Amino acid sequence: MFSSGWRYYAEIVVSGAAPTRVSIGTSTMGIDPGVSTIAGVSEDACVLEELAPNAIQYEKKIQKISQSMDRSRRISNPNKYNEDGTINRSNRDPWKYSKNYVKMCRLLKSLYRKKHAYIVDSHRELCNKLITIARYFPVEKMHFQALQKRAKETKRQEKKTEVKQKDGTVKVIQKYKRKKRFGRSINRRAPARFLLELKRKAEAVGGVYAEVDTKEFKASQYNHVTDTYEKIPLSQREKEIGNRKVQRDLYSAFLIRNADLDFKHPDREKCEYEFEHFANLQDQLILKMKESGLSMRQCFGF
Structure with missing residues (x-):
């Protein structure tokens, strides 16, 4: 008997040929992890996926x-x-809980258990998909624990807002910036757990999982055409590289894939040689996603 009720198990024996083992990829896939999405670029494939899409339910x-x-x-x-x-705080009386409250408490625990099971299962399915494409995974190192904390500094927005006073006059002010960051998204998507599963599965099949230093590499700021670094706002999901528009996360994954031997900087010669092929793969992926109705504007840009 579980908190959500009785659970029954049935043992089913299926006759016939056993399922064939999934073939493992041989190429290198650069991974750019986000708090809600994952972007990957290999020699012949681009991947842009939402992590645990049904966790919001x-x-x-x-x-x-x-x-x-x-x-x-x-x-x-x-x-x-x-x-x-x-x-x-001054009241020291014991707390009283109704029978319905105790019942809801059990149901809440069950929901947390189901949510955790779904997230792990979703991450493992996505990892299996990536392993069929590639075997070597250079990944941008992320500090999710720092991203989930609230900002310490109190700052005001740059734009000015008109606020109507009680006496009917209009006052122009600069509102405070929100201190919230990515805590809710990290709790909902568990991106660190995804990277843990990817590392485990890659090493299990004889592959390599290597981390790229974020501060040294600066994948989101680099432009291999001009060989310069330019910081762009997080809300801008597209970049113009040369005469092509690229999705920000996919381009970062492309740079990570073409890192030098020390995993500290992009190899510019490799990037110049493979960029057109990557841009075509990216355009095909985005077109396919749009036709399928897959959209997440705040992360994908469409």
Whole structure:
């Protein structure tokens, strides 16, 4: 008996030929991991995927149950809260929980378990897809723990906003920038777990998983045509390289794939030699994704 109810297992014996083993790729695929997506570029393929795309369905259910639990807890313990809704720290009475609250608590645990199982399964499926394309994976090193923290500095926005006062006058102000960063997306997508699974699977088939130093490499800033570094805003998902427009994440993965032997800088000669082929593969992938209705504007740019 589990918290979500009884679970039954059936053992099924299937006759016939065993499934053939998936062939492992032989090429090198540069990986540019993001908090919500993954971009990969190999010799003959480009990959742009959303991590755990259906995890948001579990998030909605978890949020709904959490709100119901909070309401139930407040109704059962009116003396434990102040008039403004905050918890009364001076009240030392034991908390009271209704039967429905205990039931929802079990359901919440079950949802977290299902969400975790789905994310791991989704990551492993994507890793299996990548392993059929390539065997060697240079990956940009990411510090997700730092990205999930709130910003410490309080800053104002550059743009000015008109705010209407109570007396009818209009005042021009600069609003504060949000301190929130990527904590919610990291919790929902678990990108670090994906990289862990990719490393495990690559090494299991005799491949190589190597990390590229982010600060040294600067894949998102480099332009191999001009051989310069230019910082662009995170909201800009496309770059113009030479006379071609490229998707930002895919171009970063292309640069990582063509890194030098020390994995510290892009090899410019390799980039110049392979760029046109990469740009054509990228255009084919984006066209195919648009025709299939796959869109994520804030990350893909379309």
